[in-house]
Amino acid sequence: MQKSVFTSSFRNRIKPFLYLLPALFFLFIFTYYPILRAVYISLFHWSTDYPQKVFNGLQNYVAIVQEPLFWKVTKNTFLYSISTIFLSMTLGLVLAIQVNKRIKLGGFFKVSLFYPTLIPMAAAGLIWLWIYAPIYGLLDNFLRNLGLPNMGLLLRADTALWCVVLVAIWKHVGYYMILFLAGLQNIPAELLDVATLEGANSWKKFRSVTFPLLSSYTFFVFIINIVDSLQSIDLIYIMTQGKPAHATNLIVYYIYQQAFRFWNMGMGSTLTTILTLFLLCCVVAIFSTIGRRVYYEV
């Protein structure tokens, strides 16, 4: 008797974990364990010069902060991420507000703004590489028709990164528009009607009704944005390989170079650890500030 009560309560306690087990199993092997493993490997020399791992403490970290290229890559990554996030979110919101009005051709606009979401980043990179191609490419053709010289904008150190930013915005803006649209359609019409009755103009309505109610969506779009900006690796790999003069070398591509071009796994792991730490800090920062206020559901 005693025993069966024990087993049933034991079963009840263990049951939830059985449901979680399949998901947790894969999360452990391919998300948590790799994070820890990267930290571990980052403490070793492990490259073509050191085919056997040699413990070196924090030497990889010392080496990386003394490497000017690391700081250049960091700066590029911030420039790239902040400008794509800011521009594509702003544009996405503006477009969502326009598409949300009941206007003719609304479906056409949605389709033509959204379709890049369904094109692989690698394919997008190829199409834009062709647009940017010197002389025969669409852009140089266009500039020539305007009487401007051929620029080869993707080949110049001062413009190459912005060429890639443009592709990223083209690729993502439709998705953010759709996410904001979901938010806009969730705003009760009565609230806006009340504001109109109170004599609010459209800017005032946007600022004091729409925008605050959109905050949870803005937050969500922001998180997706950070993650999406890591996907830039596809574009960089296809379009520039970090060239010219590392002007388009971004952190994930830099990791790829260290690990799979130079086969320096120690350095690749060090960079992975730095990136992971940064992302985890972002999670904590977001949740302790805006997250708590906005992300009421979790």
Place this chain on the structure above:
Amino acid sequence: MPGGFRKINVLSYSILVPFSILMLIPLLLLLSTAFKSLPELMNVDFNWIPKKIILSNFSKAMAVAPFGRYYLNTIIVVVMILSIQVVTISLAAYAFSRLRFRGRDALLILFLVQLMIPPQSIVVPNYHTITSLKLLNTKIAIGVVYFASAYGTFLMRQAFKAIPMEMEDSVKMDGGGGLTAIVHVFLPLAKPSLIAFSLVSISYHWNEFFWPLIITDTVRARTLTVGLAMLTQATESSPEWTLTMAATLIVVFPLLFAFVLFQRRFIQSFMYSGLKG
């Protein structure tokens, strides 16, 4: 008032019309180039509509790279990922939405970590894991890192929470357990979320590039996007753009075609994916 209404619409159109055209240019260029002959392309005067529409670029692309094989690989990978994801996320979502247990919130946050640490950022350690599991160059390796989905778990959890308790109780009355409830009550009632998740998952993995690139180097396992990149990098000098664009069209066509057919479904699914985030 009618005047004001019209003014707002003029503003909308003056933003939307030029912007839509700009957004469509890459697609139009893709179509235009894929059906053009190389000599016409190399003519310095650019024209959107080819003087002579040709199909030989496609047969050439199919001859240079085994796109049939890449299609098959991609479909296998996408279906494998989605079917296993549906199992893992439904089970986890059921636990998170219906069962009470110690550490539930902590575990939920642990799941959240996966949202912020996407696979692209941990390719190096995952590459080592795949190597030591002897899975290099397999389709399973492409999929296995995605078998658990925090995003899908959250989406399904929200949907499950909205289902009334009584529905589940009726299953329990008949002596069914949690699994029976998931299969016969939760999944059917959460169908919109399930469809939304499926479409997002399929699009994401059809388009995925970097991870398959790292862990495959044979035709046997390569997916479409990787095959496409290999094709263009085979020619070292400047790519043959007519061929490249034809190959690109081969890769992007299925999803774009499906999108044109079911635009509403797609857009609603992606909208929904944020709504329940």
